Amino acid sequence: MHQRRTILPLRTGLLFLGPAALFIGAFILLPFFWIAGVSFTNRTLTGATAANPQFVGLQNYLKLFDLSTFMNPGQFGSSLVITGQFVFWSAIVGQAVLGLLLAWFFYRRSGWVKESVQTLAIVAWIIPDVVVAFAWNAFLDYDGGTLNWLFGLVGLHKVDWLLAMPLLSIVLFNAWRGAAFSMLLFSSALGSIPPSYLETADVAGAGPWQRLKDIILPLIRTHIVTDLILITLWTFNTFGPFLLTGGGPAFKTEVVSVLTYRMAFKYFDFGTGSALGMVMMLINLGFALVYLGLLRRQGSSR
Amino acid sequence: MANVTFRSITKQFGAFTAVNDVSFEIADGEFVCLLGPSGCGKTTTLRMIAGLEQPTSGRILIGAADVTEAKPKERDIGMVFQDYALFPHMTIADNIAYPLKVRGVGQAERRRRAAEVAKNLSIDQLLDRRPGQISGGQQQRTSVARAVVHKPKVYLFDEPLSNLDAKLRLEARSFLKHLQRELGVTSLYVTHDQAEAMAMADRVAVMDRGEIVQFGPPLEVYRQPATTFVANFLGSPPMNLLSVRYAGGAFASSTFELDASPFAGRLRDVRDGSELTLGIRPEHVRMGGEGDRWRIPGEVYAVEPLGPESLVTLRVAGALVTARLFGDDPPTATGAASFAFDPAHLHVFGQDGRRLAAR
Numbered sequence: 001m002h003q004r005r006t007i008l009p010l011r012t013g014l015l016f017l018g019p020a021a022l023f024i025g026a027f028i029l030l031p032f033f034w035i036a037g038v039s040f041t042n043r044t045l046t047g048a049t050a051a052n053p054q055f056v057g058l059q060n061y062l063k064l065f066d067l068s069t070f071m072n073p074g075q076f077g078s079s080l081v082i083t084g085q086f087v088f089w090s091a092i093v094g095q096a097v098l099g100l101l102l103a104w105f106f107y108r109r110s111g112w113v114k115e116s117v118q119t120l121a122i123v124a125w126i127i128p129d130v131v132v133a134f135a136w137n138a139f140l141d142y143d144g145g146t147l148n149w150l151f152g153l154v155g156l157h158k159v160d161w162l163l164a165m166p167l168l169s170i171v172l173f174n175a176w177r178g179a180a181f182s183m184l185l186f187s188s189a190l191g192s193i194p195p196s197y198l199e200t201a202d203v204a205g206a207g208p209w210q211r212l213k214d215i216i217l218p219l220i221r222t223h224i225v226t227d228l229i230l231i232t233l234w235t236f237n238t239f240g241p242f243l244l245t246g247g248g249p250a251f252k253t254e255v256v257s258v259l260t261y262r263m264a265f266k267y268f269d270f271g272t273g274s275a276l277g278m279v280m281m282l283i284n285l286g287f288a289l290v291y292l293g294l295l296r297r298q299g300s301s302r
Numbered sequence: 303m304a305n306v307t308f309r310s311i312t313k314q315f316g317a318f319t320a321v322n323d324v325s326f327e328i329a330d331g332e333f334v335c336l337l338g339p340s341g342c343g344k345t346t347t348l349r350m351i352a353g354l355e356q357p358t359s360g361r362i363l364i365g366a367a368d369v370t371e372a373k374p375k376e377r378d379i380g381m382v383f384q385d386y387a388l389f390p391h392m393t394i395a396d397n398i399a400y401p402l403k404v405r406g407v408g409q410a411e412r413r414r415r416a417a418e419v420a421k422n423l424s425i426d427q428l429l430d431r432r433p434g435q436i437s438g439g440q441q442q443r444t445s446v447a448r449a450v451v452h453k454p455k456v457y458l459f460d461e462p463l464s465n466l467d468a469k470l471r472l473e474a475r476s477f478l479k480h481l482q483r484e485l486g487v488t489s490l491y492v493t494h495d496q497a498e499a500m501a502m503a504d505r506v507a508v509m510d511r512g513e514i515v516q517f518g519p520p521l522e523v524y525r526q527p528a529t530t531f532v533a534n535f536l537g538s539p540p541m542n543l544l545s546v547r548y549a550g551g552a553f554a555s556s557t558f559e560l561d562a563s564p565f566a567g568r569l570r571d572v573r574d575g576s577e578l579t580l581g582i583r584p585e586h587v588r589m590g591g592e593g594d595r596w597r598i599p600g601e602v603y604a605v606e607p608l609g610p611e612s613l614v615t616l617r618v619a620g621a622l623v624t625a626r627l628f629g630d631d632p633p634t635a636t637g638a639a640s641f642a643f644d645p646a647h648l649h650v651f652g653q654d655g656r657r658l659a660a661r
Contacts, residue, residue: 196387199354203458204401204448205375214400218391 039275045268053271060275074251076259076276083236083255086171091235094175096227099182104212107190118183125180133243136173137162140244162245166253170241177240182227189223190216222295229291233284256280304365304455305330306351306488311360313346320346321357322512331486333479335499337535338509344492347509348458351490353377364456375404380449381458384465386441388433394420394444395429401452419447423481439470446478450485457482459491463498475501496536500524508532530655533581539613541649542587542623544580544598548572553580555619558598564645568658581649581657584613587625589633590642598623599640607632616641 008016039060043053070077102121106114124132139146140161148158161169193216201211217224239257241247247254247262254262256276264273306328313321321343328334336344349355351362353374362370369377380401388397396403398419399412407415420426423443428436433444442462449457462478463471479502482489493499499506500520507517508531516528527533533541546553546560548569553560560580562569572578590597600616600623612632615624616639625641627633650658 194385194387196383196385197389199352199374200381200383200387200389200448201400201404202354202374203352203379203381204404204452206400206404207375210404214403215389219389 035274035277038270039278041271043270045270056271060271061279063272064275064279074254074259076256076279078251079254079256079259082167082253085167086174086241086253086255087232087235090171090174091178091231092228094171095178095182095231095235096224098175098179099184099227100186100224102179102183103186103190104216106187108195118180121180121183124176125178129240129243132173132177133240136169136244140169163249166245166249170244170253173244174235174238174240178231178234182231185223185227186220189220193219225291225294229288232287232291236284236287237280304488305332305363306456306490307361307363308347309361309363311347311350311357311362313343313350313355314358319512321350323360324512324514325360326507326514326517328488328490330488333482333489333491333502333504335503335506336490336492336509337494337496337499337506339494339535342509343512344494344509345460348460348490348492351377351456352379352381352458377456378454379456379458380452380454382442382445382449382460382462384461386433386445386462386465388441388444388448390433393430393432394425394436397433397444398429398447398451400448405452415451416447419451420444423447438466439474442466442474443477446481450481450487455488457487457489459489461493462491463493464495471498478502497538500536508535510535526657526659527581527649528657530579530581530651530657533649533651533657537583539584539624539626541581541583542621543651544618544621544623546578546580548576548578549574553578557600557619560596560598565648565650565658568650568660572652572658577653579651579655581651582643582647584624584626585628586647587623587641587643588627589614589625589635590640594640594642596645596648597640597642599638602635602637602639605632605635614639 006013038053040055040057041053042049042056042059044050064076069075071081072078102117106118138144142148142158142160142163145161147161151158159165197215197219198211201215206214237257238255239261241253241255242258242261245253247258257280260273260276260280263269263276308324308326311321311324312319324343324347326334336347338344346355350357351364353369353372353376357370360370361368364377364379388394389400392400395413395416398416399407402412402415417426417429420429423446425436425440425443425447428440428444433441436444442465445462459478463474466474475498482502491499491502503520505518506520506523508515508523510531516523516532523532524536527536527541530543534543544555546555548554548562551566552562590599598616598618600618603615603617603622604613605615606613610628612627613624614627614633614635615622617623618641623641633639652658
C-alpha cells in the first residue's frame with residue numbers, strides 16, 4: 001500500500017480551495033438546485049405564474065414524456081432522436097473516426113501535408129463558435145455560398161443546404177469543428193506506442209489493417225474511451241447547431257439543447273425548460289457512468 | 303534457410319552516412335555478429351535486412367532473391383528487438399503465435415505450435431500470463447520464441463541481451479548460441495559487447511563509422527586485429543597501445559627504447575622517423591625484471607585483484623599499460639616497476655592505424 005502524503009496541511013488546503021468552491025457554489029451548484037426546484041413549478045417569465053409560480057409536481061416531466069405527442073416535430077422524443085443522430089454521426093463517426101484516421105495516417109510521417117492538415121484542423125477547433133457559424137453560413141449559402149460556387153464549377157445544381165439537408169449540414173459542421181481534438185488525442189496516444197511494437201508486427205508479416213486491429217487499437221483503448229466520453233458529452237450539450245440553423249427548418253435540427261433554449265427563452269416556459277435541463281443532465285450522467293464503467297473494467301483486466 | 307548477401311550497401315539519413323558501401327555475405331546457417339560502438343551503423347545494417355530501412359544504394363539478397371525493395375513481411379525473417387517488443391495486451395501464447403496469426407493459421411494450430419516452441423525454450427508454464435507478469439529473462443525468451451515460431455529463413459537479433467542483468471546475460475548468451483546451433487538458421491546478431499560477439503559468433507564483423515573494418519572468425523579478429531580501432535575494441539581490458547617513433551632500427555618513446563630488428567620484415571616500407579603504434583594484449587604482459595630484454599619501465603598506477611587474475615596498470619610514457627596476471631597473489635608493487643613481454647605478441651600499427659602484417 002502507498003502511504004498517502006499530502007503536500008499541504010488541511011487548513012491551508014481548505015484556504016486554497018475556498019475561492020474555487022465559492023465560484024462553483026455560486027455559478028454551478030446554486031443554479032442547479034434552483035433549476036431542479038423550478039422544474040417542479042409552472043414558473044414563466046410573464047403572466048400570472050411569473051409573479052406567483054405554483055408547485056405542479058411531475059407535470060412538466062410528464063408533459064415531456066407524453067407519449068401521444070412524444071415523437072411529433074418539436075417535441076422531446078423527436079428532439080432526442082435528432083440529437084442521437086447528431087451525436088452518432090458528427091461525434092462518434094465524424095470526430096472520433098476521422099480524428100483516428102488522420103492521426104493514424106500522419107503517424108510517423110512528416111512534411112508539409114501533415115503540417116498543413118493538422119494546422120487547419122486545429123484552427124477549425126480554436127476559432128470561436130460565432131465566427132465558425134458565420135463562416136459555415138457563408139460556405140453553405142444558396143446564392144453566394146462557396147460550396148454552391150464549387151458545385152457550379154463542376155456543373156452540378158445548386159443545393160439549398162440548410163433547407164434541403166439541414167441535419168447533414170450540422171453534422172458536417174460539428175465533425176469539421178471538433179475532429180482536431182480527437183486527432184490530437186489519438187496522435188499523442190499513437191506516439192506513446194514504442195516503434196518496436198509496430199516493427200515487430202511488420203516483420204511478423206502484418207499488413208496495415210492487422211497492425212491497426214491487433215496492435216494499435218488495443219493499446220490505445222483507454223484513449224479511445226476517454227475521447228468518446230468527452231466528445232459525446234460535448235456534442236450532446238453543444239449549442240453550435242443553433243448558430244447555423246436555429247433548430248429549423250421545422251424543428252429538423254432541433255437538438256435537445258436548442259429545444260431547451262426554445263422552451264425557456266423563447267416561450268419563457270421556465271418550468272418545462274428546467275425539466276428538460278434536468279433530463280439532459282441525467283442522460284449525461286448515464287453516459288459518464290457507462291464510460292467510467294468501461295474504463296474501470298479495462299483497468300482491472302490489465 | 304538461406305545466405306544473406308550485402309552488395310555495396312550505402313544508407314544515408316540526410317547528409318549523414320550511416321552505412322558506407324558495405325559488402326559482405328553470411329553463409330547459410332552461419333552466426334555472424336555485427337560489433338561496434340553506438341552510431342557505427344550496425345543496427346541500421348540489421349534493419350535494412352529486416353526491411354525496416356531502405357538502403358540508399360546497393361542490393362540485398364536473401365538466398366537467390368533480391369529483397370532490396372521487398373516489404374518486411376515478404377522477407378521471411380524473425381527478429382528480436384532490444385526491448386523485446388512484447389505486446390502487453392496479449393498473453394505469452396498469443397505473443398508467440400502472432401506471426402502465425404497474421405499468416406492465417408487457425409487458433410488450435412497456433413496454440414499447439416506456440417506451446418511446442420515455448421517448451422523448447424522452457425517457458426511453457428507461462429503461456430497464459432501477460433508480458434507484464436513475467437521476468438526480464440522470460441520476456442527475452444518469449445521474444446525469441448516469437449521470432450522462431452514461423453520457422454523463418456533468417457534470424458535477426460538487435461542487442462537482445464542488453465536489457466538483462468549481468469548473470470542472466472551470460473545464461474541467455476549460451477542459451478542463444480545453443481539454440482542457433484540446434485536450429486541451424488542463418489543469423490545476424492548486433493551487439494556492442496565484444497565478449498558477446500566473441501562468445502557467440504562464427505564470424506565477427508567489426509564496424510566503425512559506417513564501414514566494416516574487419517570481418518573474420520572471432521579468434522582471428524582478436525589475434526590479428528586489422529586496425530588500432532579493432533585492437534582497442536576487442537578484449538577486456540582492451541589491447542595496450544603505445545605511440546612510438548621508429549628511428550635508427552628501434553622503437554623509441556620518451557622513456558624507453560626497444561630493438562625493432564625482429565620486425566624488420568614488417569617495417570620494410572616504413573620510413574625512418576615515422577610515428578607508429580605498438581600494441582600488446584594485457585594477457586601477454588608480465589612484471590619485468592633486470593634480465594628481460596623486452597621491457598618497458600613505468601610507475602604503478604593501480605593494482606586490481608579480481609580473484610582468478612589481477613590487473614596491474616603502469617603509467618608508461620604518459621599512457622596507461624595494463625597487464626593481466628594469472629594465478630599468483632596480486633603483486634604489491636608501488637612506485638617504479640616495469641613490464642616485460644615476448645616480442646612475438648607485439649603488434650605494430652602504421653601511421654594510418656593499420657596493422658603491419660609479418661611477411
